[in-house]
Amino acid sequence: MTLQVVFSPIPYLCQIAADVSGHPVDSITGPRREDQLVSLRDAIILVARDCFQLQPASIAKRLGNRNPATIGACARRARARRDADDAFRAFTDFLIDKARERNLP
Numbered sequence: 001m002t003l004q005v006v007f008s009p010i011p012y013l014c015q016i017a018a019d020v021s022g023h024p025v026d027s028i029t030g031p032r033r034e035d036q037l038v039s040l041r042d043a044i045i046l047v048a049r050d051c052f053q054l055q056p057a058s059i060a061k062r063l064g065n066r067n068p069a070t071i072g073a074c075a076r077r078a079r080a081r082r083d084a085d086d087a088f089r090a091f092t093d094f095l096i097d098k099a100r101e102r103n104l105p
Helices: 010-021 025-029 035-050 056-062 068-084 086-101
Strands: none
Touching: 010 025, 010 035, 010 056, 010 086, 025 035, 035 056, 035 068, 035 086, 056 068, 068 086
């Protein structure tokens, strides 16, 4: 039997968001609904969906066992926010750049 190792960029993106925001990773992946935590999750979800083509179920599992339908709604909200909010766009660009520096797939 051969084991296949499947890499997910979600833990790395969560750690970057935690380092930048000062929130622990557990808060980012946890159930709290504070605006800044929701924004961090939205940015992670957007990068995971659009740059890494991860499926909502995969993202949901790694972001605290969320509902996959919620992940889709968050991605749509984040795309609209990225177009309207320069700071949010800068943060998502920062996450993408960090992932590229690490040569993530």
